[in-house]
Amino acid sequence: MRRLxxxxxxxxxxxxxxxxxxxxxxxxxxxFLLSRRLLSDDAAPPPAADVPNKELxxxxxxxxxxxxxxxxxxxxEAVLERKLADVHSETDDELIEELRSKPxxxxxxxxxxxxxxxxxxTDEELDNLYNARQYVEKKIKSDEFFxxxxxxxxxxxxxxxxxxxxxxxxxxxxILEDMxxxxxxLPDEIKKKVEAKFNELxxxxxxxxxxxxxxxxxFKEFEDKMVSECxxxxxxENPTDVDEFSxxxxxxxxxxxxxxxxxxxxxxxxxVFAPGGDAWHPKNRKVKLSVTVKELGLSRHAFRRLREVxxxxxxxxxxxxxxxxxxxxxxEENRKDCLRTLYAxxxxxxxxxxxxxxxxxxxxxxxxxxxxxxxxxxxxxxxKLRVAA
Amino acid sequence: xxxxxxxxxxxxxxxxxxxxxxxxxxxxxxLPESRSLYTVLRSPHIDKKSREQFSxxxxxxxxxxxxxxxxxxxKLFWLKRLRLLGAQYELQISFKTRLDKKLLQAALSxxx
Numbered sequence: 001m002r003r004l005x006x007x008x009x010x011x012x013x014x015x016x017x018x019x020x021x022x023x024x025x026x027x028x029x030x031x032f033l034l035s036r037r038l039l040s041d042d043a044a045p046p047p048a049a050d051v052p053n054k055e056l057x058x059x060x061x062x063x064x065x066x067x068x069x070x071x072x073x074x075x076x077e078a079v080l081e082r083k084l085a086d087v088h089s090e091t092d093d094e095l096i097e098e099l100r101s102k103p104x105x106x107x108x109x110x111x112x113x114x115x116x117x118x119x120x121x122t123d124e125e126l127d128n129l130y131n132a133r134q135y136v137e138k139k140i141k142s143d144e145f146f147x148x149x150x151x152x153x154x155x156x157x158x159x160x161x162x163x164x165x166x167x168x169x170x171x172x173x174x175i176l177e178d179m180x181x182x183x184x185x186l187p188d189e190i191k192k193k194v195e196a197k198f199n200e201l202x203x204x205x206x207x208x209x210x211x212x213x214x215x216x217x218x219f220k221e222f223e224d225k226m227v228s229e230c231x232x233x234x235x236x237e238n239p240t241d242v243d244e245f246s247x248x249x250x251x252x253x254x255x256x257x258x259x260x261x262x263x264x265x266x267x268x269x270x271x272v273f274a275p276g277g278d279a280w281h282p283k284n285r286k287v288k289l290s291v292t293v294k295e296l297g298l299s300r301h302a303f304r305r306l307r308e309v310x311x312x313x314x315x316x317x318x319x320x321x322x323x324x325x326x327x328x329x330x331x332e333e334n335r336k337d338c339l340r341t342l343y344a345x346x347x348x349x350x351x352x353x354x355x356x357x358x359x360x361x362x363x364x365x366x367x368x369x370x371x372x373x374x375x376x377x378x379x380x381x382x383x384k385l386r387v388a389a
Numbered sequence: 390x391x392x393x394x395x396x397x398x399x400x401x402x403x404x405x406x407x408x409x410x411x412x413x414x415x416x417x418x419x420l421p422e423s424r425s426l427y428t429v430l431r432s433p434h435i436d437k438k439s440r441e442q443f444s445x446x447x448x449x450x451x452x453x454x455x456x457x458x459x460x461x462x463x464k465l466f467w468l469k470r471l472r473l474l475g476a477q478y479e480l481q482i483s484f485k486t487r488l489d490k491k492l493l494q495a496a497l498s499x500x501x
Contacts, residue, residue, distance in 0.1 A: 258391060258458065262490040266483065273469060273478040275400065283479070291488070297497065342488075346496045 051078040051085075185231065190226055197222050263295035269331055286326040289338040293321050298349055305352035306345060321345075392461055392484035396452040396468075400476035403448050411473060414454055420449035458484045 056078050063071040108121045201215040210218075257264050268288040272281035282388055293314065298306060306321075307314055314321050323341050325334040396412065397420070408417065425445040432439055456464055461484060468478065 243425070258485050258487050260487045262487045262493060265486045265488055267486065268481060268483050271478075271480040271482065273480070275477045276474050296493065343492065345494050346493065352499050 051081050056082070121342040141213040187230075190230055190233075194223070194226055263291055266290040267335070269335075280328075283332055285329055285334055286324065287331055287334040287338055289323045289325075289335075289342065291321050291323075291342065293319050296346060298346070299353060301356045306349035309345060309348060391458045392456045392482065394456060394461075394464065395453045395483070396454070397479040397481075398450045398452065398473075398476050399447055399479070400473070401446065401448070402475060405450065408450065408473075412454060412468070415452040415454040416458040418451040418453075420451050422446045422449070426478065458486075 057073075059071065059078055063075050136147070198219065200301045201210070201219055204210045205212055205215050266289070268290075270283045270286055272283050274281065292301065293306070310321060313323065323338050325337040325341065327337055328334050396415075398408070405419070408415070418450070422460060424447075426444040428440050429443070431440065431441050454464070461482060465480075465482075
């Protein structure tokens, strides 16, 4: 009824200036009525055509019965005529109120439903969501593939494999992986050869020297040759030895060490910021230097001398020599002093080699001097040499 | 991480809440608080029993920050600039360098 009322309002605006052409008698009656009223005020207007209640009801029921709004104009005409007649105004108002309160018997919003059905398509409709669990249970019992997960899948595959329906899946997976990464299978040389051959055959086809079928056959033969060559290469390649990997793993490289060659120097220095203000603190000048003696490359005698000279500064457990300096006021000067000390210690240690040689020679000389026979033979030899000279 | 900066912070007031702003991303260890207790006589002449007691509470915190050797200068600059007033910092800086091989060889050969 609301739609009817809205349509009535729309058509009421239309009908007065331009009435519908389907009813020619009404068109003749309307201007006649208007002209009559305007021309003669004294004369009483003639009574208009009156639509009885039964006729109106019949038209309304027809309108309700038909889905499309084909019967709407007749209903609007009836309503307009009754309004113009001014006979059934009271009863019409009551009728409208009565009809408005009633629900429509069958309303099919085909447009909306069709749109919804086109947009959303569902297999089943669950009327009562409180029974979702029962619904799921039924589905699980009836449908084997419902709510599939890894365990179910693995069990099914295992059954199939046991029954012999499926073969070994590892080969299949390997083949699929090779198909996915086919670029990595072939070495670059063979790729280049195949590409060159392909381009050559393509050029010959374009020039017209070869027909496409012949070129395709030639390319096929070439591919077979390449495949055999590739298999030979694969067989020729030896797998890498395990020893190489183990050797690589054994190498221990400290990532903390600075780059370059030479022994590593480990420095420590202290800086004290006093609370509020820039007061200087005596700890600021002290510097400590540690170095591993093995890295210095000293000989045995030099090493021993170093240990004697250095004393407690050498830590035999860590093979570490520690040099401390706080002689100068500035930290950097003390760092230089540490380095200078290190070089001096190394040079002094190397003197031990010469001292050792001298000591060995002196020992040998003393032993020879103690031998009388050797000394006599030496004297005789020297005399002969003098006489000869 | 070739270099390491160890910091011992000492102050009379607790600085635990302010450390994050000055030294971010540092490992923190709280060190025990040290106290110095003093008992002094109130009177300059007699009244020996009348005394007054004072104490100094020093709160310490140990922080370790890792860095690269080339970053040490910048980090030292910012530590010096952004330090907390009322807190003493004692920095111990550890880093590594390499001894020049040629100079070492020269020293070894000159010794012989």
